[in-house]
Amino acid sequence: MIEPILVARGLSLAYGGTPVVAELDLDVAEGESVALLGPSGSGKTTILSAVAGFIDPMAGELRLRGALVADASRSVPPERRRVGMVFQHYALWPHMTAVETVAYPMLRGGIDRGRARADAAALLERLGLAGLADRRPSELSGGEQQRVGLARAIARDPDLFLFDEPTAHLDTPLRAALQQELVTRRAATGTAALTATHDVAEALAVADRVGLLREGRLVQVGTPAEVYERPVDLWAARLTGPASVIDVMVEDPGDVGRPASVRIGHAVLAIPGIATAPGPRRLLLRPDWVTLGGELPGVVREAWYRGPHTDYRIETPAGSIDVREAGAQRLAVGTAVGWGVRRAWPLVDTER
Amino acid sequence: MSERGRGSGVAGGIVVAGALLLLVVWPVAVLVGNALADGVGPVAALASERSLEAWRGSLIVATAVTALAVAGGLGAALLTERVSVRGRGALRVAMLLPLLVPDFVAALSWQQAYAPGGLVDDLTGIGAPWLFGPAGVILVLAAGAVPLAYVVIAAGLATRAEPELERAARASGAGRLDVWRSITIPLAAPSIGAATTLVMVTSMNAFAIPSVLGTPDGFATMTTRIYRDLAFAADSESFSRVLALSVLLAGSTLLVIGAADRFLPRGPIRSAATAGGPGSAGRPSWWAAVPLWGYLALTTVLPLIALLLTALTRGIGLPPVPANWTLDHFAEALGGRFLPAITNTFVLAVAAATGALVLGAVVIAASRRGGGRSLGSAVAATFAIPGTVLAVAVLLAYGGLLRDTLWLVLVAFLAKFWALAHRPLQGAVDLMAPDPVRAARASGAGSMTVLRTITMPILRPAIAAAWLLVFVFALHEVTMSILLYGPGSETMAVIILNLQQLGDPTVTAALAVILTLVTLVAATPLLLRAGALRRFGWE
Numbered sequence: 001m002i003e004p005i006l007v008a009r010g011l012s013l014a015y016g017g018t019p020v021v022a023e024l025d026l027d028v029a030e031g032e033s034v035a036l037l038g039p040s041g042s043g044k045t046t047i048l049s050a051v052a053g054f055i056d057p058m059a060g061e062l063r064l065r066g067a068l069v070a071d072a073s074r075s076v077p078p079e080r081r082r083v084g085m086v087f088q089h090y091a092l093w094p095h096m097t098a099v100e101t102v103a104y105p106m107l108r109g110g111i112d113r114g115r116a117r118a119d120a121a122a123l124l125e126r127l128g129l130a131g132l133a134d135r136r137p138s139e140l141s142g143g144e145q146q147r148v149g150l151a152r153a154i155a156r157d158p159d160l161f162l163f164d165e166p167t168a169h170l171d172t173p174l175r176a177a178l179q180q181e182l183v184t185r186r187a188a189t190g191t192a193a194l195t196a197t198h199d200v201a202e203a204l205a206v207a208d209r210v211g212l213l214r215e216g217r218l219v220q221v222g223t224p225a226e227v228y229e230r231p232v233d234l235w236a237a238r239l240t241g242p243a244s245v246i247d248v249m250v251e252d253p254g255d256v257g258r259p260a261s262v263r264i265g266h267a268v269l270a271i272p273g274i275a276t277a278p279g280p281r282r283l284l285l286r287p288d289w290v291t292l293g294g295e296l297p298g299v300v301r302e303a304w305y306r307g308p309h310t311d312y313r314i315e316t317p318a319g320s321i322d323v324r325e326a327g328a329q330r331l332a333v334g335t336a337v338g339w340g341v342r343r344a345w346p347l348v349d350t351e352r
Numbered sequence: 353m354s355e356r357g358r359g360s361g362v363a364g365g366i367v368v369a370g371a372l373l374l375l376v377v378w379p380v381a382v383l384v385g386n387a388l389a390d391g392v393g394p395v396a397a398l399a400s401e402r403s404l405e406a407w408r409g410s411l412i413v414a415t416a417v418t419a420l421a422v423a424g425g426l427g428a429a430l431l432t433e434r435v436s437v438r439g440r441g442a443l444r445v446a447m448l449l450p451l452l453v454p455d456f457v458a459a460l461s462w463q464q465a466y467a468p469g470g471l472v473d474d475l476t477g478i479g480a481p482w483l484f485g486p487a488g489v490i491l492v493l494a495a496g497a498v499p500l501a502y503v504v505i506a507a508g509l510a511t512r513a514e515p516e517l518e519r520a521a522r523a524s525g526a527g528r529l530d531v532w533r534s535i536t537i538p539l540a541a542p543s544i545g546a547a548t549t550l551v552m553v554t555s556m557n558a559f560a561i562p563s564v565l566g567t568p569d570g571f572a573t574m575t576t577r578i579y580r581d582l583a584f585a586a587d588s589e590s591f592s593r594v595l596a597l598s599v600l601l602a603g604s605t606l607l608v609i610g611a612a613d614r615f616l617p618r619g620p621i622r623s624a625a626t627a628g629g630p631g632s633a634g635r636p637s638w639w640a641a642v643p644l645w646g647y648l649a650l651t652t653v654l655p656l657i658a659l660l661l662t663a664l665t666r667g668i669g670l671p672p673v674p675a676n677w678t679l680d681h682f683a684e685a686l687g688g689r690f691l692p693a694i695t696n697t698f699v700l701a702v703a704a705a706t707g708a709l710v711l712g713a714v715v716i717a718a719s720r721r722g723g724g725r726s727l728g729s730a731v732a733a734t735f736a737i738p739g740t741v742l743a744v745a746v747l748l749a750y751g752g753l754l755r756d757t758l759w760l761v762l763v764a765f766l767a768k769f770w771a772l773a774h775r776p777l778q779g780a781v782d783l784m785a786p787d788p789v790r791a792a793r794a795s796g797a798g799s800m801t802v803l804r805t806i807t808m809p810i811l812r813p814a815i816a817a818a819w820l821l822v823f824v825f826a827l828h829e830v831t832m833s834i835l836l837y838g839p840g841s842e843t844m845a846v847i848i849l850n851l852q853q854l855g856d857p858t859v860t861a862a863l864a865v866i867l868t869l870v871t872l873v874a875a876t877p878l879l880l881r882a883g884a885l886r887r888f889g890w891e
Contacts, residue, residue: 052523054515078522079530085523091516095538104534108525149520156524 003066004029005160005192006051010060013046013216020046021216023060028160028192033183035195035203037227037239038213044196045088047213048162051194052085053078065159079108084153084191086182088165090145092137098148099124099133105156120155127151127185143174150185161186161193167202179205200240204228212236228286234347237284244285245347246318250278262344265317267295269341276346284345287311287324292331294340305329314339364718368727371711375767376734379745386748387599393592398600403593406577407600409566410556413490413573417555420494422548425501426537428644433509434518434536437640444506445879447644450499450652452875454828456560456849457864461655462492463564464662464861471658474671485569489562493555495651500554501547508543509536545616552608557601557738559831564852574601575740575831582744582835594744602741609736656868663861681862690847690863697844697867700758701826704765705773708822709815711766712774716781728778735771739831742767747836756838764832769825773818780814817878824875827867 006028013021021043028034036044049055051062053069053076061071064083069076084105092101103120107113124133129147137145146166153161166182167175183206186193197203203210204224211221212231220232231237234245246264254260259270262283274283298314298321310329314321314337323339331337387394397403432443453461465471468479482488517539521531537544559575567576574597581590581597661672663681670676686694712731719727746764754760788806808815830845837846844867851860 049519052519054519054522077527078519079525079527081523082525083523085520087516087520089516091520093517093520093535093539104521104526105524108530152520152524162523 002030005032005065006194007063007066008047008051008060009063011047011050011057011062012059013043013050013055014058015046015055019058019216021050024216024218026211026218026221028194031190031192033186033193033195033206033208035197035207035210036213037197037200037203037210039239040198041215042213043216044198044213045164046216048085048164048194048196051081051160052083052162053081082156082159083162084156084158084160085162086146086149086153086164086166088168090137090142090149090169092140092145092148092152094137097134097136098129098140098151101148102151102155105152109157120151123151123155124148127154142170143178146170146178147181150182154185154189158191161189161191163193163195163197163206165197166195168197168199175202182206204240210240212239214239229343230345231284232348234282234284237345237347242287242322242324244287244290244319244321245282246285246316246321248281248283248318250274250276250281250346253278262341264296264341269296271341271344274344274346282347283341284347285321285341286343287322289341289343290321290323291340291342292323292325292337294338296339296341298337298339300331300333300335300337303329303331303333312337364714365727367714368711368718368731371714371766371770372730372734375763375770376737376742379742379749379763379767380737382749383595383598383741383745387595390592390595393588394596394599397589397593397596400589400593402572402577403597403600406572406574406597409486409562409571409573410575410601410604412486413493413558413562414552414556416490417493417497418548418552420490421497421501421551421555422505422544424494424498424647425503425505425547425551426540426544428498428502428647429506429509429540430532430536431640431644433506434532435640436636437644438636438638439641440636443641443644446648447499447502447506448879449648450496451503452824452871452879453496453652453656453868454560454830454845454864454871455496455558456564456830456845456852457659457868458496458652458655459492459561459564460848460852460857460860460864461659462488464857465655465658471654471661471672484565486566486571488565489571489573492561492565493558495647496561497551497555498647498651501551504547504550505540505543508540508546542616545612549609549612549616553605553736556605556608557740557831559740559834560849563849574604575738578740578744579835582747598741598744601738605736605738659861660865662857663865665858668857681858682866684859685862685866690844692840693842693844693847696758696841697827700761700765700843701823703758703762704769704826705819705822707762707766708769708773709777709819711770712777712818715770715774716777728774731774732771734767737768739764739768739829740835743832743835746832756841758841760838761833761836761841761843764836765826765829768829768832769822772825773822776814776818776821777811780811784810820874820878824871824878827871827874 004027006026008024008026011021011024011026012019024047026034036047038044046055050057050070056075057070057072059072062069064081068074069081096104099117099120102123103116106116106119111119121130121133124130127147127150129144129151132140132144132148140148163182167178170178179202195203195206207224209221210224210227211218212227213219214235220227220236222230227236227240231240234243237243249263250260251263251268252261253276254272254274259272260274262269262271262274292312296316298316300312301315301320302313304311305328309324309326312323312325312331314323316339321339428447431437432440432447437443462483463470466480467473467483468481470479473479480488518531518535521535526534557575559579562571562573562576563579566572572580578594578597578601581594664677664679665672666676666678666680715727715731743764746760746767750760750763754763784807788810789802828845829843830849833843833846834849837843844863848860848863848867851863
């Protein structure tokens with residue numbers, strides 16, 4: 001079996017004396033992109049700082065490419081870890097031009113000044129940033145600064161990229177563009193990446209696997225589809241996207257190729273893929289899992305037209321649900337509407 | 353800004369211009385006029401052996417002190433701001449303490465600690481005869497200037513050069529020393545430059561330490577030469593030399609500042625990165641703090657203990673053990689003989705602090721309302737005039753009118769400390785967001801009500817800090833007052849310096865201890881504030 005690039009075992013971290021991360025286990029495989037998704041204060045950035053070597057663990061161990069880099073007593077300094085970090089606030093050096101910035105990690109790698117400069121210029125060229133080569137950070141926009149930050153990380157030729165909320169400080173249209181660029185560029189290098197983000201869209205879009213981080217603990221790790229479609233609990237469901245919860249009675253759990261029978265109010269619906277014992281249950285409904293125009297009764301309470309689609313909030317006897325429908329708003333607030341369920345996921349916990 | 357505010361702004365501008373004229377411009381003009389009227393006297397005096405000696409002395413002292421103090425300050429700043437030291441907060445405040453020891457007290461205490469016959473000589477048999485002479489002057493001045501350089505550089509490191517920038521370099525493969533060399537120090541260049549200028553000007557204008565430690569050895573600087581020529585000589589050649597050296601000293605100071613302005617990197621280099629997180633990787637360690645605590649112990653604590661022991665011990669030559677202790681010297685220091693000087697000191701300090709505060713506020717009021725920033729710059733420039741030169745100028749301009757009164761000293765104090773009060777006030781006003789004031793106006797408050805209910809409460813800490821800062825400086829002041837005092841207008845600092853020259857170490861020490869304690873008490877709020885600000889802002 002191929003050794004993962006990054007292995008964290010029982011990793012406990014503190015920040016300024018306060019415990020932040022407790023007994024974290026995490027692997028990042030060769031070429032894999034893993035995102036840590038969590039609200040602010042959940043420990044994402046702290047984990048990245050520990051991997052980079054800015055924070056030493058209190059307990060547990062960290063391995064990079066099989067080599068132990070940190071445990072409770074030893075710590076390899078950051079400059080000997082071969083990680084390429086992209087920072088939330090760009091962290092470009094104000095006294096250096098873009099080409100000097102990108103040449104910096106090359107110089108540290110022992111390449112002579114002239115070569116490093118040429119290589120840095122070539123790298124900027126390849127990334128389409130040749131025009132920025134002689135500019136300082138103060139002469140660059142936020143998006144340009146972060147592109148130079150990415151170039152610097154690539155210039156490090158790292159074993160692992162660390163992206164710390166790389167797009168959090170950019171405007172929405174720019175953010176999407178830069179996210180795409182990060183994905184493409186990273187994929188081109190074939191290097192593994194660990195991304196910290198509080199933006200679910202970013203996490204689902206950039207990662208092969210997503211780890212959901214709650215108060216310093218990983219509550220779930222899975223593919224983007226897994227964490228979106230099969231969250232382990234209500235907290236995870238709410239973190240990974242819009243979540244409505246309704247109370248139902250599962251009459252027949254169904255089986256492979258046979259949908260489950262679920263009673264919602266007075267109607268019984270056939271819903272595929274619910275593997276749970278019969279009895280009263282709480283079901284997670286994503287907005288895209290609900291169809292308008294079914295047999296279940298409801299009333300439109302709120303409606304938001306968002307361009308490509310419209311979001312409705314429907315009041316039903318089973319609870320309030322959010323529904324997303326493509327196209328313009330066609331139902332006025334107060335209209336009675338029928339609805340149906342294409343897909344659902346039973347929640348194991350009872351917390352609301 | 354508002355139409356209604358114009359009138360008061362113009363009035364403020366007139367007040368500021370008038371005060372500048374009376375306190376600074378006129379005296380300096382009289383000094384220059386005297387020098388010109390003296391014909392070839394000053395030119396000939398400049399070429400004399402004594403002048404050249406003094407000029408050379410000042411140059412050597414300023415250069416050596418600057419090199420030592422900036423290196424020391426930079427090292428200390430890197431240790432507290434970029435290395436994970438244990439007890440960082442305490443260390444930051446402790447590094448400010450040497451600034452509170454008046455410079456003549458520092459000179460006396462080093463003498464009591466390290467000179468032949470001092471405490472260290474008593475304990476180990478090692479005395480330092482070289483303490484009297486250029487080496488001692490340089491060492492004691494440098495030890496006192498390290499915190500000055502430290503404060504400026506550490507502030508630069510703390511507000512800028514954020515850890516993220518250094519982390520980015522570490523993640524790029526740079527070792528810690530590499531990061532300091534290629535990122536931290538280049539980014540701190542503006543504050544290192546500012547520290548260099550500040551230390552160079554301060555050490556060139558220093559008077560008390562060269563006077564106490566240099567004069568016995570015959571080592572003269574421009575300031576001590578001017579003092580001796582003015583205080584102990586009556587011939588016209590000496591007076592010509594006073595005029596010539598005053599102009600030369602002012603010119604050298606302006607040259608240093610001008611050169612710094614022209615050639616040093618300016619202003620903070622902007623970056624998008626913001627502060628956040630601890631300044632460095634790794635576990636906090638004790639070893640990094642050792643050099644700093646060692647520096648404080650050897651340069652400040654041990655000398656002050658020696659001074660205290662001298663003040664407590666019954667007679668010179670007796671071992672400083674409890675059996676020989678007495679409070680007689682303190683009783684004498686506080687007794688009737690010195691009471692007028694103690695009163696003078698406090699009256700002057702309170703008057704100077706209050707007057708400088710009012711003047712500082714007027715400058716802000718005047719420059720806020722379209723009066724332009726030039727007034728503020730003019731006031732700041734007055735601080736650059738060496739104390740010795742200012743005192744000579746004030747003496748020439750008002751000596752006839754105000755001879756032997758506290759007013760003469762007060763004029764010089766106000767001229768010198770005006771900028772000191774203006775700076776923190778201006779800083780606080782500049783930092784103040786416009787929104788609270790706008791919200792109050794939108795809530796129906798008039799401009800005077802806003803001033804009373806919003807602006808003043810927000811500025812109160814800065815106002816208190818500005819007052820205390822001037823108060824502490826006025827307590828310390830000796831460079832100007834030694835030239836301006838007369839019978840009945842002596843201050844404690846003047847008495848201490850004169851007694852020391854008469855060779856009465858015990859009562860001198862007692863007075864010095866008292867003055868240092870008063871200073872410490874007065875400055876405690878300033879220190880606590882500095883500590884609190886940094887804790888909130890940084891850690």
